[in-house]
Amino acid sequence: MKIKDDWRYTSVGFVFALVGALIIGQMIRIQISPDKGEFLNPKTLGEPEHAASRRGLILDRNGKLFAGNTTVYEVTVSILDFKRGAEIYDSIRIEDIKYILDAAIDVFNITDSDTIQLFRTEPYPDRSAVVVEKYATREEVERFLDYVDVIQHRTEEEILIRDDDSALTVDLVDCQDFLGIYCEPHFARSYPEKTLASNILGFVSRNDGQGHLGVEAEYDTTLLGDDRIVKALWNPYLADQSPYPDHGANLILTIDSVLQADVENILDTALQTYGAQAGTIVVMDPKTGDIYAMASAPRIDISEYWHESYFDVINNVDNIFNYAVKAYEPGSVLKVITMAAALDAGVVERDTEFLDTGEFKIGGITIRNWDRRAWGPQTMTTCLQHSLNVCLAWVGSQLGAEQMYAYLQSFGFGQLTGVGLANEAPGVVKNYLSSDWHKSELGTNSFGQGIEVTSVQMLKAVSAIANNGMMVSPRIVRAIVDQEYRYEAPIDFAGSPISEETARTLTEMLTISLEKEASSALVPGYSLAGKTGTAEIYVKGEGYTSNLTNASFIGWGPTDDPQFIVYVWISKPTTAIWGSVVASPIFRQVVDRVIIHLGIPPDAVRHNLQEDI
Amino acid sequence: MANFVVQAYSNTPRRKQIRILGSFFLALLILAVLLVSYLIVSSRVVSLGRGIQKLKNEIDELEYENVTLQDEIASATTISKVEAMAQEQGFHPASSGEILHVVVPGYKRSRSIPVNAGEESRPAVIDVSIAEYHQTLLEWVMQETVVFSDAFKGFEQ
Numbered sequence: 001m002k003i004k005d006d007w008r009y010t011s012v013g014f015v016f017a018l019v020g021a022l023i024i025g026q027m028i029r030i031q032i033s034p035d036k037g038e039f040l041n042p043k044t045l046g047e048p049e050h051a052a053s054r055r056g057l058i059l060d061r062n063g064k065l066f067a068g069n070t071t072v073y074e075v076t077v078s079i080l081d082f083k084r085g086a087e088i089y090d091s092i093r094i095e096d097i098k099y100i101l102d103a104a105i106d107v108f109n110i111t112d113s114d115t116i117q118l119f120r121t122e123p124y125p126d127r128s129a130v131v132v133e134k135y136a137t138r139e140e141v142e143r144f145l146d147y148v149d150v151i152q153h154r155t156e157e158e159i160l161i162r163d164d165d166s167a168l169t170v171d172l173v174d175c176q177d178f179l180g181i182y183c184e185p186h187f188a189r190s191y192p193e194k195t196l197a198s199n200i201l202g203f204v205s206r207n208d209g210q211g212h213l214g215v216e217a218e219y220d221t222t223l224l225g226d227d228r229i230v231k232a233l234w235n236p237y238l239a240d241q242s243p244y245p246d247h248g249a250n251l252i253l254t255i256d257s258v259l260q261a262d263v264e265n266i267l268d269t270a271l272q273t274y275g276a277q278a279g280t281i282v283v284m285d286p287k288t289g290d291i292y293a294m295a296s297a298p299r300i301d302i303s304e305y306w307h308e309s310y311f312d313v314i315n316n317v318d319n320i321f322n323y324a325v326k327a328y329e330p331g332s333v334l335k336v337i338t339m340a341a342a343l344d345a346g347v348v349e350r351d352t353e354f355l356d357t358g359e360f361k362i363g364g365i366t367i368r369n370w371d372r373r374a375w376g377p378q379t380m381t382t383c384l385q386h387s388l389n390v391c392l393a394w395v396g397s398q399l400g401a402e403q404m405y406a407y408l409q410s411f412g413f414g415q416l417t418g419v420g421l422a423n424e425a426p427g428v429v430k431n432y433l434s435s436d437w438h439k440s441e442l443g444t445n446s447f448g449q450g451i452e453v454t455s456v457q458m459l460k461a462v463s464a465i466a467n468n469g470m471m472v473s474p475r476i477v478r479a480i481v482d483q484e485y486r487y488e489a490p491i492d493f494a495g496s497p498i499s500e501e502t503a504r505t506l507t508e509m510l511t512i513s514l515e516k517e518a519s520s521a522l523v524p525g526y527s528l529a530g531k532t533g534t535a536e537i538y539v540k541g542e543g544y545t546s547n548l549t550n551a552s553f554i555g556w557g558p559t560d561d562p563q564f565i566v567y568v569w570i571s572k573p574t575t576a577i578w579g580s581v582v583a584s585p586i587f588r589q590v591v592d593r594v595i596i597h598l599g600i601p602p603d604a605v606r607h608n609l610q611e612d613i
Numbered sequence: 614m615a616n617f618v619v620q621a622y623s624n625t626p627r628r629k630q631i632r633i634l635g636s637f638f639l640a641l642l643i644l645a646v647l648l649v650s651y652l653i654v655s656s657r658v659v660s661l662g663r664g665i666q667k668l669k670n671e672i673d674e675l676e677y678e679n680v681t682l683q684d685e686i687a688s689a690t691t692i693s694k695v696e697a698m699a700q701e702q703g704f705h706p707a708s709s710g711e712i713l714h715v716v717v718p719g720y721k722r723s724r725s726i727p728v729n730a731g732e733e734s735r736p737a738v739i740d741v742s743i744a745e746y747h748q749t750l751l752e753w754v755m756q757e758t759v760v761f762s763d764a765f766k767g768f769e770q
Contacts, residue, residue, distance in 0.1 A: 012638065016641070022649075023649075023652060054676070054680065064692075065683070065687040068680070068683055070681060070684040071678075121735050138681075170678040170681040170682050170685070172674055187677075187680060190684050190688075192684065192687035192688040193687075193691050193693075196692060257692055261693070261696075262706070351769065592708065592709050595709055596707055596712065603716040
């Protein structure tokens with residue numbers, strides 16, 4: 001068939017061909033239009049997008065940063081790129097590769113023998129990506145790039161373009177102009193205060209990215225963000241599905257960083273003065289359980305936790321990283337609990353008389369006083385005042401095993417306090433019904449031997465006495481801030497192991513006891529209650545020895561409106577062994593700082609204020 | 614089959630032939646308009662997508678920069694550095710004996726307010742305007758036509 005007017009069909013065909021060409025042209029334009037600069041590192045080109053999350057911050061109660069993040073770089077070199085650049089594009093001289101790799105070894109202090117061997121083996125293997133440093137600082141990367149500038153004989157003009165003076169020091173380092181060198185920024189944990197509160201914080205390992213010890217371990221899942229990985233990056237239609245990382249939640253601690261620094265200084269000085277290696281001081285609010293300060297020694301610089309000298313502190317099986325949650329035999333400070341139980345059970349009263357003959361036999365053993373003296377007629381108050389083992393063993397025997405251990409349990413001994421720190425020890429309180437328990441232990445446990453407790457357990461138990469019978473659990477985390485929400489940690493009242501009347505009576509007894517026996521613990525103008533403790537340390541093969549002791553002190557104040565409890569434990573002091581000599585003055589120094597930081601006026605002023613209001 | 618269609622077409626009267634051809638080309642034209650419209654929309658989506666990606670990269674960079682700044686501020690204001698600076702300027706830690714407490718009648722003491730204190734926080738309200746489309750395709754074509762013709766108004770005379 002012959003169709004007339006061919007030109008019309010040709011024209012229509014031309015129009016359609018033109019439209020088709022336009023469509024194809026548009027498709028090509030879309031494919032090639034994006035700027036090269038919009039893409040990430042070529043190393044990750046075509047890979048799923050990985051949006052790094054930020055680990056949550058840890059702040060003190062006033063917003064001071066304890067643990068944050070910083071930007072570091074994973075620096076990778078591609079030997080294959082160097083070789084191609086030299087052999088195909090002539091953009092680098094083959095002999096320069098050696099100098100660049102040497103510079104990497106020098107700047108990043110590479111000690112890995114495999115990497116060093118790889119970098120010094122010629123001819124170089126075709127390795128496309130060798131990670132030379134995972135946590136390079138900005139300064140290190142810039143120093144390395146400066147070396148490469150010199151090696152590659154870059155012109156001053158080229159260098160000046162990179163070293164733009166207007167660029168801020170926080171701008172990301174750009175390695176894109178350097179053949180075969182890639183710098184991927186990522187977050188790393190930072191601890192700007194270094195050793196301050198390090199025993200509380202713990203640290204994040206650079207090997208596994210997980211929190212170890214302290215708050216970092218206990219709240220690891222809360223602090224840890226959620227990285228997102230999607231394959232949508234290179235499809236513009238799916239750009240809105242591109243990932244936003246879910247950053248970790250922030251923790252607000254109960255710690256007051258300034259008080260913490262002061263208490264750490266006091267502890268360090270005390271260790272020097274008394275020739276001790278380890279110890280702890282904890283300050284707690286008896287009404288809320290807030291830990292204001294928790295100093296512990298030895299301490300490490302957690303911003304450089306990998307130093308060999310810290311290895312023993314971190315990995316010690318006895319958990320010496322934080323002495324506040326480490327169990328030990330407390331000695332006479334536990335007499336406070338025995339007396340609280342006996343008073344509450346009605347076994348003894350404040351003025352119950354006891355004749356101290358210097359010896360008390362129980363379960364086939366003889367218990368003697370710390371000075372092996374017979375103190376004669378005593379009341380329960382003077383028994384505490386003179387810290388008489390014989391008297392307290394008798395009190396324990398009057399109480400009986402069933403009641404004694406029931407009270408110890410209700411005070412929370414042998415159980416975790418849930419303070420919020422990893423590796424908290426539960427302590428050791430034997431079950432009086434078990435086969436390994438002996439009746440003599442009722443006597444020794446009554447004055448704090450043969451029983452293991454932690455400092456935070458003691459604070460929890462004594463909070464019941466300071467707080468009119470209401471016991472409160474200690475807490476180290478005050479709130480969690482996740483995105484825009486703040487979740488307050490509730491105050492955990494842990495029951496009332498004793499009555500209000502018992503608590504008041506015992507507080508009065510301990511106030512008198514402190515005034516008469518441990519004057520070095522007193523702070524003028526403030527009513528304080530407290531008890532010293534000296535516990536002999538059990539040495540395998542030698543038994544309990546008087547040469548090695550734990551010196552402790554627990555005290556609180558003001559007694560009519562308690563706002564702080566302080567626990568002091570100095571392990572193995574050498575210049576003096578007694579709690580009254582070692583721990584009491586430390587308590588006074590700590591209280592001196594606490595009343596300033598918490599703004600607690602002397603009793604007289606406070607009473608005037610209360611009357612006025 | 615093709616021969617059958619061509620033969621049927623050849624046997625059709627001339628006027629009818631023109632009508633069929635006209636309908637065919639009209640359908641093609643509509644298809645072409647739809648394709649071009651689709652391409653324009655696609656082009657815009659791609660541009661916006663690229664824009665979003667670019668913004669996200671900038672957000673990532675700013676996140677890194679903010680973190681670095683936060684770390685630098687924290688490092689510059691550590692307790693030990695601030696204490697050293699204070700001591701350099703002649704300050705020393707106050708002792709309890711140096712503090713004078715004054716009773717001010719009627720004054721009620723307020724405790725320091727910790728960071729982020731307050732009742733259960735509420736999420737910040739962020740006003741995000743998301744474009745909504747209420748046009749039909751035909752209305753959109755009309756609108757674009759007007760925009761297109763407006764662009765050439767200056768050349769009418």
